[in-house]
Amino acid sequence: MPPKAAPYLPLFTTHLTSSPTSTSITLTTLSCPPLSATPLPRSRTVEFRGFFPTLNLHPTAIQSLKDQHIGLNPDIYESEMLALTTDKRMEKVKELESSGGVVEAVFWLREVGNMWRVRGKACIIGNPRGDGDEEERVARGFVEKGLRKVREGEGWSWERQVDMYFANHSPGMRGTFKNPPPGTPRNQDPGHPELKLGQKVEDLKDKVARENFRVVVIRPEEVERLDVNDPSNPIRTRWTAVRDGEEWEEVDLWP
Numbered sequence: 593m594p595p596k597a598a599p600y601l602p603l604f605t606t607h608l609t610s611s612p613t614s615t616s617i618t619l620t621t622l623s624c625p626p627l628s629a630t631p632l633p634r635s636r637t638v639e640f641r642g643f644f645p646t647l648n649l650h651p652t653a654i655q656s657l658k659d660q661h662i663g664l665n666p667d668i669y670e671s672e673m674l675a676l677t678t679d680k681r682m683e684k685v686k687e688l689e690s691s692g693g694v695v696e697a698v699f700w701l702r703e704v705g706n707m708w709r710v711r712g713k714a715c716i717i718g719n720p721r722g723d724g725d726e727e728e729r730v731a732r733g734f735v736e737k738g739l740r741k742v743r744e745g746e747g748w749s750w751e752r753q754v755d756m757y758f759a760n761h762s763p764g765m766r767g768t769f770k771n772p773p774p775g776t777p778r779n780q781d782p783g784h785p786e787l788k789l790g791q792k793v794e795d796l797k798d799k800v801a802r803e804n805f806r807v808v809v810i811r812p813e814e815v816e817r818l819d820v821n822d823p824s825n826p827i828r829t830r831w832t833a834v835r836d837g838e839e840w841e842e843v844d845l846w847p
């Protein structure tokens with residue numbers, strides 16, 4: 593467990609909260625053999641869902657979690673790990689498996705004139721079989737190494753944490769996890785009558801949607817900030833994790 597927050601975290605958090613319109617990330621993964629004949633970069637836009645496991649829960653999400661007797665996890669952990677959500681049927685999931693999880697996540701926060709690049713390793717949690725699944729166990733162990741316990745409290749669970757991420761999507765967004773298989777030709781039969789566009793999911797434990805819903809957690813190893821507010825003197829700083837994130841080395845770079 594890292595003893596303290598990374599030194600860049602307060603500034604990064606301030607920049608993110610000052611940029612309400614730009615919380616998308618350009619996420620790059622690598623497709624490696626045997627998934628592709630040679631290593632190939634793959635990038636796409638994804639939505640930043642906060643630093644795992646801190647969640648800005650929507651009031652309707654809180655209500656659904658209460659009504660469906662799931663409840664909320666106590667607020668006892670913090671981290672600098674990036675959270676995002678995805679569908680396990682998407683290519684990025686296979687790419688992460690093929691590459692050992694290497695990623696670069698890039699934020700361009702226009703309102704504050706700063707770009708942040710986060711390099712590290714990603715893993716995926718949220719398999720409905722829980723820790724009965726070997727990959728899920730390994731992924732949870734990896735995330736656990738990056739968690740900081742900030743207060744005492746009982747009853748925190750991985751399952752409920754994934755439920756909370758799912759709950760924080762609108763019923764229509766939850767329904768996308770029951771879309772026909774992403775990236776397959778539209779003229780191909782989705783293979784299952786339950787897989788179609790435009791569904792709304794109220795049940796947070798919906799079997800089909802939860803089979804596909806996953807949370808991706810990125811553990812940073814190297815973080816770079818480029819501040820371009822003063823074009824005559826851009827600020828470029830790099831932080832590198834040492835001893836598995838116990839400490840961070842900071843270097844100012846020529847832009």
Ligand SMILES: Cc1cc2nc3c(=O)[nH]c(=O)nc-3n(C[C@H](O)[C@H](O)[C@H](O)COP(=O)(O)O)c2cc1C
Pocket residue numbers: 616634635636637638639640676677678679682683684685774775
């Ligand atoms: C504004 C925006 C936000 C998106 N957010 C997500 C997201 O949070 N998670 C996700 O998996 N895909 C998201 N997508 C879709 C991805 O860009 C991409 O099409 C999808 O993940 C399939 O990519 P893949 O096959 O490379 O995995 C978003 C797209 C846009 C335009």
